[in-house]
Amino acid sequence: MTAPDAPPHVAVRRVSKRYGPLTVLDRVDLTVDRGELVTLLGPSGCGKTTLLRLVAGLATPEEGTIAIAGRDVTRVPPHRRNVGVVFQSYALFPHLTVAGNVAFGLSVRGRRRDEIDRAVARTLSLVRLEHLGARRVSALSGGQQQRVALARALAVEPEVLLFDEALSALDRNLREEMQVELRRLLREIGATAIFVTHDQDEALTMSDRIAVMNGGRIEQLADPKTLYERPATLFTLGFVGQSTRLRGTVAAAGDGMVAVDTPVGRVAAMGQFLAGSSVVVATRPEHLRVVADTVGHEGSDRARNSVDGRIRAVIFQGSRSRIEVAAGDQVLLAEAPGRIASALNPGDAARLVWPVAETFAYPDPEARA
Amino acid sequence: MTARLAIGFAWLAALAAVLFLAVPLLTVVAASVSPTPVFDLPLEGASLRWYARIGRLDGFWPALSLSLQIALLSTAIALVIGTLAAIAIVRGRLPGAETLATALVSPLMMPGLVLGIALLQYFRAVGFTATWSALLLAHLVVTLPYVARTMIAGLALFDFTLVEAARTLGCTYAGAILRVMVPALAPSFLTAGLFSFLASFDNYPVSIFLTDVRTKTLPIKMLQYIEEAPDPTLAALSTLILAATVILLVASDRLIGLHRMAGTSE
Amino acid sequence: MTATELPAPSPVVSPAPDRERWLAIGFAGPATLVLVVLFALPLALLFTASVAGPAGLTLSEYEKLATPHYLGVIWNSLRLALLTTGIAFLIGYPASFALARARGVLRSVMLAALFLPLAASVIVKAFAWTILLRSDGLVNTVLIALGIVDEPIRMIFTETALIVGAVNIFLPFMILPIYAVVAQLDHRLVEAAATLGASPVVAFVRVVMPLTLPGIIAGVALVFSLSVSAYVVPTLLIGERYPTLSTTIAKAFLLARQPGFGAAAGVVLLAITLTAVALSARLGRSGGSR
Numbered sequence: 074m075t076a077p078d079a080p081p082h083v084a085v086r087r088v089s090k091r092y093g094p095l096t097v098l099d100r101v102d103l104t105v106d107r108g109e110l111v112t113l114l115g116p117s118g119c120g121k122t123t124l125l126r127l128v129a130g131l132a133t134p135e136e137g138t139i140a141i142a143g144r145d146v147t148r149v150p151p152h153r154r155n156v157g158v159v160f161q162s163y164a165l166f167p168h169l170t171v172a173g174n175v176a177f178g179l180s181v182r183g184r185r186r187d188e189i190d191r192a193v194a195r196t197l198s199l200v201r202l203e204h205l206g207a208r209r210v211s212a213l214s215g216g217q218q219q220r221v222a223l224a225r226a227l228a229v230e231p232e233v234l235l236f237d238e239a240l241s242a243l244d245r246n247l248r249e250e251m252q253v254e255l256r257r258l259l260r261e262i263g264a265t266a267i268f269v270t271h272d273q274d275e276a277l278t279m280s281d282r283i284a285v286m287n288g289g290r291i292e293q294l295a296d297p298k299t300l301y302e303r304p305a306t307l308f309t310l311g312f313v314g315q316s317t318r319l320r321g322t323v324a325a326a327g328d329g330m331v332a333v334d335t336p337v338g339r340v341a342a343m344g345q346f347l348a349g350s351s352v353v354v355a356t357r358p359e360h361l362r363v364v365a366d367t368v369g370h371e372g373s374d375r376a377r378n379s380v381d382g383r384i385r386a387v388i389f390q391g392s393r394s395r396i397e398v399a400a401g402d403q404v405l406l407a408e409a410p411g412r413i414a415s416a417l418n419p420g421d422a423a424r425l426v427w428p429v430a431e432t433f434a435y436p437d438p439e440a441r442a
Numbered sequence: 443m444t445a446r447l448a449i450g451f452a453w454l455a456a457l458a459a460v461l462f463l464a465v466p467l468l469t470v471v472a473a474s475v476s477p478t479p480v481f482d483l484p485l486e487g488a489s490l491r492w493y494a495r496i497g498r499l500d501g502f503w504p505a506l507s508l509s510l511q512i513a514l515l516s517t518a519i520a521l522v523i524g525t526l527a528a529i530a531i532v533r534g535r536l537p538g539a540e541t542l543a544t545a546l547v548s549p550l551m552m553p554g555l556v557l558g559i560a561l562l563q564y565f566r567a568v569g570f571t572a573t574w575s576a577l578l579l580a581h582l583v584v585t586l587p588y589v590a591r592t593m594i595a596g597l598a599l600f601d602f603t604l605v606e607a608a609r610t611l612g613c614t615y616a617g618a619i620l621r622v623m624v625p626a627l628a629p630s631f632l633t634a635g636l637f638s639f640l641a642s643f644d645n646y647p648v649s650i651f652l653t654d655v656r657t658k659t660l661p662i663k664m665l666q667y668i669e670e671a672p673d674p675t676l677a678a679l680s681t682l683i684l685a686a687t688v689i690l691l692v693a694s695d696r697l698i699g700l701h702r703m704a705g706t707s708e
Numbered sequence: 709m710t711a712t713e714l715p716a717p718s719p720v721v722s723p724a725p726d727r728e729r730w731l732a733i734g735f736a737g738p739a740t741l742v743l744v745v746l747f748a749l750p751l752a753l754l755f756t757a758s759v760a761g762p763a764g765l766t767l768s769e770y771e772k773l774a775t776p777h778y779l780g781v782i783w784n785s786l787r788l789a790l791l792t793t794g795i796a797f798l799i800g801y802p803a804s805f806a807l808a809r810a811r812g813v814l815r816s817v818m819l820a821a822l823f824l825p826l827a828a829s830v831i832v833k834a835f836a837w838t839i840l841l842r843s844d845g846l847v848n849t850v851l852i853a854l855g856i857v858d859e860p861i862r863m864i865f866t867e868t869a870l871i872v873g874a875v876n877i878f879l880p881f882m883i884l885p886i887y888a889v890v891a892q893l894d895h896r897l898v899e900a901a902a903t904l905g906a907s908p909v910v911a912f913v914r915v916v917m918p919l920t921l922p923g924i925i926a927g928v929a930l931v932f933s934l935s936v937s938a939y940v941v942p943t944l945l946i947g948e949r950y951p952t953l954s955t956t957i958a959k960a961f962l963l964a965r966q967p968g969f970g971a972a973a974g975v976v977l978l979a980i981t982l983t984a985v986a987l988s989a990r991l992g993r994s995g996g997s998r
Contacts, residue, residue: 131606151609152617164607168625178611181621229611445908448802449809456806459799459883460821462876466836467828469846473839527739534732542736545743551985553937555954556754556974557747559961563757563971564750583746586739644829647939647954651961664831668944672838680832687827691820 080143082107082265083128083233088137090123097123099289100137105233105267110259112268112276115286116312121269124286125235128267130154142232152181157226161238163218165210171221172197172206178229196228199258216247223255227262234259234266240275252278273313277301285309301357307435310355317406318355320437323348331434337380337400344434351437360431361407363396363417364424377426380405384421387414398423467684473677492678499675505663508574512659513642516581517589520638521631524589532597546590549583554647557583562651573657580648585638592637596630629697636694640687751978758971769972778956782976785952789936792874793882796931799875800882801924807883808890826880834944837873838864841945870946874935881934882927889923922992929988933981953977 081104113121130151304310321335382400394414608618960970
């Protein structure tokens with residue numbers, strides 16, 4: 074990454090896009106620094122692909138500006154933007170060979186034959202396909218096609234690389250392999266990249282920063298760790314990772330903390346609300362510790378929340394197990410390492426204990442005051 | 443047991459069908475080298491003299507030339523306007539796209555003879571008497587459905603992301619169409635062109651009502667020869683037409699594969 | 709830690725004039741023009757001509773067609789089409805299955821055997837049958853050599869000749885649509901039926917037949933509408949003895965100069981083929997929606 078005062082490499086300012094009556098993007102701001110990999114993460118229809126297409130020039134915004142490397146490209150057609158796009162379907166040209174596909178952008182730019190050949194050879198070796206240049210693209214496996222698509226986009230040495238669900242067509246193992254390899258490669262060449270995906274694991278693995286999108290807006294833009302540990306909105310919390318949630322009413326507030334009356338008793342959480350507000354308190358399952366012994370009352374205090382219940386299910390998931398605990402009519406999710414979970418049985422009484430510092434309150438979206 | 447019997451029966455039917463279909467074609471070839479004027483079969487000796495006489499058939503060259511002109515031109519025009527229409531139907535926000543798609547292939551369902559008499563009366567009614575142009579326009583109606591059907595099917599399978607990919611790689615919109623869409627659709631163009639050329643070149647029931655004494659297409663001339671004075675010269679001519687068809691088919695097969703054509707041609 | 713306060717969505721701005729729509733209309737324009745000017749209008753005129761008399765609308769041309777002679781002519785056309793379609797189906801349906809099973813060179817040879825006759829001129833093929841079916845032609849020679857008949861039998865200009873020729877010419881149109889469906893038939897469905905306890909016959913009748921029905925309907929409709937309006941085949945293989953709607957229409961325009969009557973016969977022929985097409989489309993839809 075460059076010095077903090079360097080101008081952003083890609084700058085999207087207050088961009089809106091509408092299709093007829095449908096507003097797909099609503100005054101979105103996004104900046105990507107030189108050499109940074111930013112992921113647009115969100116459910117289908119959230120506008121992430123549209124935002125990518127606007128940066129590529131395949132669509133034009135109704136309002137706002139887009140700048141790449143300091144140049145305003147809002148009205149510049151795609152062929153004069155110098156971007157590299159890897160499409161979900163790869164969009165490899167079926168009538169050309171692997172080398173022909175990789176050479177396409179350079180040949181359109183009118184480069185000399187020998188220069189093109191050198192660039193093709195270099196790029197193909199970068200994606201480790203140097204031996205397949207003469208192959209027809211239809212004769213390649215999915216993973217190989219993905220690499221050709223990447224090589225084709227890299228060959229023109231674009232200002233910014235754009236990936237539209239580029240790995241989603243691969244099967245799970247190959248996808249995880251490609252995530253790691255792609256990240257290493259992009260780091261190596263110092264590429265600026267925007268990556269669209271609906272897969273949270275992919276986003277967490279690959280990105281310097283993640284923009285969680287919902288309903289044509291960016292809900293939160295942060296590095297993966299912050300996004301996971303301090304989700305700014307209930308949507309982000311729900312879309313990235315698992316959570317245990319309780320609906321309730323704020324009984325007391327102060328010091329950036331609230332005490333919330335929930336169906337399972339009083340729970341303390343971080344947040345600023347007025348007393349009487351409807352909120353949802355939430356925490357990550359890994360923070361909930363299961364205490365099988367309910368004898369001896371620890372109770373909630375300013376540092377810990379505590380809820381008594383009964384174990385409903387223990388679901389083995391490899392290195393960890395997921396534990397569902399029923400308390401009243403609520404079900405709370407907890408996680409525990411295998412050796413602890415193996416001592417737990419459905420039907421057992423259990424106490425859940427978790428730190429207040431990892432409990433957050435959000436406005437209840439369903440409560441309309 | 444039952445299944446194997448059924449499969450055996452299927453192969454028998456296929457063998458019979460292939461032989462049955464081949465018989466008239468082989469007959470024509472055999473008859474074309476007949477030593478006598480009365481199609482003596484089986485052959486005793488062979489002669490190529492009938493081939494030499496093709497060119498001397500009354501009115502043969504003008505008929506061949508006319509048929510080629512009409513077939514090539516109507517195919518070319520149909521390819522252009524049919525492809526444009528197919529793009530609009532598959533891709534564009536065209537009101538009534540499905541209706542137009544049905545309408546474009548509907549002349550295929552219609553007896554050629556009915557189209558022929560309808561155009562005959564129509565051209566008479568509007569006072570259009572230029573035979574050559576009338577033939578060309580009529581054959582445009584004959585060829586357009588073949589192009590529309592093949593191109594709509596081809597474009598429906600075409601991934602328009604390819605055009606976008608080419609644009610992001612530096613092509614203008616028109617450049618992307620020319621460098622990516624046209625070559626990627628080459629099989630469809632070839633199939634469409636082949637079908638519509640053959641449909642026009644072989645057409646009898648539409649042309650018969652639009653020709654005059656001096657302007658006759660090859661099929662009309664051939665039927666006239668057969669009815670007037672059938673001799674092995676016609677078999678020789680038929681053999682040459684067959685040979686040309688074989689060359690066209692083999693070339694297409696090399697380029698795109700017949701099984702793909704079987705798939706797209708209803 | 710509260711969610712950022714989001715401003716309400718901005719009011720919808722009406723989009724700029726839809727350029728794409730106008731582009732699409734421009735693209736579809738030339739073909740639509742051809743269709744209207746050279747297809748729809750001529751057909752409308754044909755229909756008008758069939759009911760136009762010297763004193764306004766008349767059905768007199770259609771009344772002529774309702775006489776026993778011309779009803780016989782219409783029946784001739786239908787009979788030709790029904791026989792041709794039926795025989796072509798009996799050969800073509802099983803043949804399609806063999807074709808779908810064929811692989812490699814065998815498949816190429818069989819496809820070529822289908823495509824070449826399809827591409828070959830109808831006149832060339834009809835001409836070949838006139839040679840084959842002559843009294844001193846190959847068919848008679850073979851029949852005599854095999855001792856099936858003692859002296860040459862008359863075949864050309866008989867209904868047998870007509871049907872043989874018509875089946876020969878239209879058979880590929882039966883096989884190809886059925887083949888296209890059979891080739892895509894998922895063989896696992898038959899296996900699934902077998903695991904569910906269906907015998908091969910039951911599996912065929914309950915699974916394979918319904919799945920190939922769209923191909924059957926397409927092939928039958930195609931061969932029927934082609935053979936009911938065939939012109940070259942009856943002209944060369946049976947001639948005056950077997951007048952059909954097609955030959956009658958041609959005669960009305962080319963020899964007898966009775967355009968009104970010809971137009972009426974044309975409308976009847978068109979109605980027959982359109983009925984077949986509409987029926988098949990309807991059957992195909994109800995078959996597909998199951």
